[in-house]
Amino acid sequence: MPKEVILVDQLFKSFYSSKGWFRKSLVKTDAVKNLSFSVCAGECLAFIGPNGAGKSTTVKLLTSVLYPTSGTALIDGLNPWKNRCALAHRIGVVFGQRSQLWYHLPVCDSFSLLAAAYDIPDHVAQKKWKELSEMLNIGRLWRMPVKQLSLGQRMRCEIAASLLHSPSILFLDEPTIGLDVEAKRILRDFLKKEASENGTTILLTSHDTEDIEKVCQRVLLINNGTKMLDTSVQRLKTDFLSKKYVRLIKTNGDSVRLSFDTHKQSVQSFLKQTDLNDITDITIENPPLEEIIRALYIGGEAYA
Amino acid sequence: MADRQYHFFFRLIKMSMKQSYALKAAFWLRLIFMIVSDLIMLIGWYVMFQSFHTINGWSFEDFMFMSGLNISTFSIWTLFFRGGGTYMAQWIQNGEFDHFLLSPPNVLFHASCCVSEPAGWGDFITGICLMAVSGLVTFNTFGIVLILFICAVLCFLSISFILTAINFYFKNAADLTERLFYVFFCICGYPGSIYTDWAKVILITVFPVGLISILPVEILKNMQFSSFVYLLCATAVLFLGSIFLFYRGLRRYESGNRTILRG
Numbered sequence: 271m272p273k274e275v276i277l278v279d280q281l282f283k284s285f286y287s288s289k290g291w292f293r294k295s296l297v298k299t300d301a302v303k304n305l306s307f308s309v310c311a312g313e314c315l316a317f318i319g320p321n322g323a324g325k326s327t328t329v330k331l332l333t334s335v336l337y338p339t340s341g342t343a344l345i346d347g348l349n350p351w352k353n354r355c356a357l358a359h360r361i362g363v364v365f366g367q368r369s370q371l372w373y374h375l376p377v378c379d380s381f382s383l384l385a386a387a388y389d390i391p392d393h394v395a396q397k398k399w400k401e402l403s404e405m406l407n408i409g410r411l412w413r414m415p416v417k418q419l420s421l422g423q424r425m426r427c428e429i430a431a432s433l434l435h436s437p438s439i440l441f442l443d444e445p446t447i448g449l450d451v452e453a454k455r456i457l458r459d460f461l462k463k464e465a466s467e468n469g470t471t472i473l474l475t476s477h478d479t480e481d482i483e484k485v486c487q488r489v490l491l492i493n494n495g496t497k498m499l500d501t502s503v504q505r506l507k508t509d510f511l512s513k514k515y516v517r518l519i520k521t522n523g524d525s526v527r528l529s530f531d532t533h534k535q536s537v538q539s540f541l542k543q544t545d546l547n548d549i550t551d552i553t554i555e556n557p558p559l560e561e562i563i564r565a566l567y568i569g570g571e572a573y574a
Numbered sequence: 575m576a577d578r579q580y581h582f583f584f585r586l587i588k589m590s591m592k593q594s595y596a597l598k599a600a601f602w603l604r605l606i607f608m609i610v611s612d613l614i615m616l617i618g619w620y621v622m623f624q625s626f627h628t629i630n631g632w633s634f635e636d637f638m639f640m641s642g643l644n645i646s647t648f649s650i651w652t653l654f655f656r657g658g659g660t661y662m663a664q665w666i667q668n669g670e671f672d673h674f675l676l677s678p679p680n681v682l683f684h685a686s687c688c689v690s691e692p693a694g695w696g697d698f699i700t701g702i703c704l705m706a707v708s709g710l711v712t713f714n715t716f717g718i719v720l721i722l723f724i725c726a727v728l729c730f731l732s733i734s735f736i737l738t739a740i741n742f743y744f745k746n747a748a749d750l751t752e753r754l755f756y757v758f759f760c761i762c763g764y765p766g767s768i769y770t771d772w773a774k775v776i777l778i779t780v781f782p783v784g785l786i787s788i789l790p791v792e793i794l795k796n797m798q799f800s801s802f803v804y805l806l807c808a809t810a811v812l813f814l815g816s817i818f819l820f821y822r823g824l825r826r827y828e829s830g831n832r833t834i835l836r837g
Binding site: 355358 | 593
């Protein structure tokens with residue numbers, strides 16, 4: 271059984287804001303409520319949920335950016351709020367909306383500083399950069415100022431920067447936000463390879479279902495700071511799927527797309543009532559993952 | 575461990591300076607105009623001292639030394655620790671402090687050292703020249719001046735850390751930090767001798783601007799050992815206290831989700 275590298279137990283985080291002009295009262299917002307889960311070494315977990323569900327707050331709690339109100343967590347055996355420095359050496363973090371690269375300076379300068387921050391000798395950092403730049407196709411960006419990079423190029427450099435110290439756990443908060451199709455593909459392929467070849471554990475939050483499908487094996491859905499669902503991507507598709515799409519190809523080449531709910535109607539009865547004359551081919555498909563997740567967001571409580 | 579940290583901070587300061595020099599024309603203009611601005615301030619006080627000769631026992635030379643010490647201290651902060659104070663206050667207020675918490679080096683100094691302002695070179699040149707021509711720095715007093723300078727830099731840093739830490743305890747306090755900095759600079763800009771009795775007591779205790787502007791000149795003029803010991807102790811307490819206050823406050827930090835690029 272692989273070792274559990276992320277262990278979260280009853281994690282709770284509340285934010286307070288004051289209300290009123292004269293008699294001020296504190297308004298409490300619970301961003302994360304008694305969240306518990308674990309992730310094994312080498313596993314890729316998709317951490318999903320609608321906006322404001324508490325995904326980013328959880329990532330920030332686990333990476334020592336925020337202190338919890340209560341609860342415990344162990345990341346690679348370390349308490350994130352007591353061992354910030356040691357933890358920083360073991361984890362890599364990418365926030366889609368944040369940059370760790372220096373805007374006016376060439377990419378190489380930021381990498382040189384990161385190498386010093388992580389105490390990596392320059393020749394080792396160079397070697398690692400070469401490795402990463404080949405995989406992420408960013409070799410020619412080395413001397414380019416960050417301000418001249420496109421969003422996709424910058425994001426690939428961000429990923430390389432967060433892997434420079436070879437972390438065993440990678441936290442990615444919406445890494446594909448705003449990227450074009452090709453940039454997304456390169457990133458997903460890279461992350462998949464990183465997990466399978468180097469055994470890097472990945473915790474990824476994203477609103478893009480393809481990120482989840484292509485990179486992760488497991489999905490953890492949270493809403494209002496509470497865990498709603500924890501299952502494998504495969505089971506998500508089969509267990510939470512009653513709707514089927516049927517594509518019928520007619521002899522004249524036209525196609526018809528029909529759908530039915532297996533909870534309400536059996537496949538046999540559906541086929542019986544469908545006019546199959548003139549049909550040369552038939553395909554039964556599951557709905558795309560996006561549809562399943564949308565259904566879970568809307569009726570999330572039903573799956574708790 | 576300490577060795578590695580020095581290596582990182584050396585590289586960080588080098589990079590923040592490189593970043594400030596990335597816009598060359600702006601760099602040189604700010605440097606030159608900072609010298610001009612300091613000289614204009616000095617000419618005003620020179621005219622004043624021509625009329626009154628001394629202000630509560632302080633001559634123009636004493637004032638020059640005080641200004642030189644203030645300006646050069648300020649320049650060290652601007653050149654090497656400019657991230658502290660108003661910048662850091664903004665980062666905390668806007669929840670943009672995450673990067674420093676995710677990186678292994680010391681959070682407070684990492685954030686402080688990552689910004690350098692070119693105007694600091696102008697201040698540094700002016701400040702050193704003013705101290706040198708004040709007549710208070712001689713071969714015999716050089717050692718003590720150096721200690722006073724180090725204490726002044728530490729006090730200045732401590733005050734910037736405290737004013738930054740306010741933002742952990744109060745929401746939307748970045749503007750307050752900036753205002754308090756102005757008050758601080760304002761008090762520092764006048765001859766220390768105008769502050770007497772209770773005002774002086776306040777300025778060397780609760781609002782410790784006097785540790786930079788009043789005490790060093792008095793120590794150098796009168797060679798008061800007790801004041802010197804007080805300055806050393808007060809600096810140490812202030813420095814350690816400010817670091818403690820910052821890290822206590824850091825636990826209350828609330829991250830944000832604004833799109834951020836460094837520099």
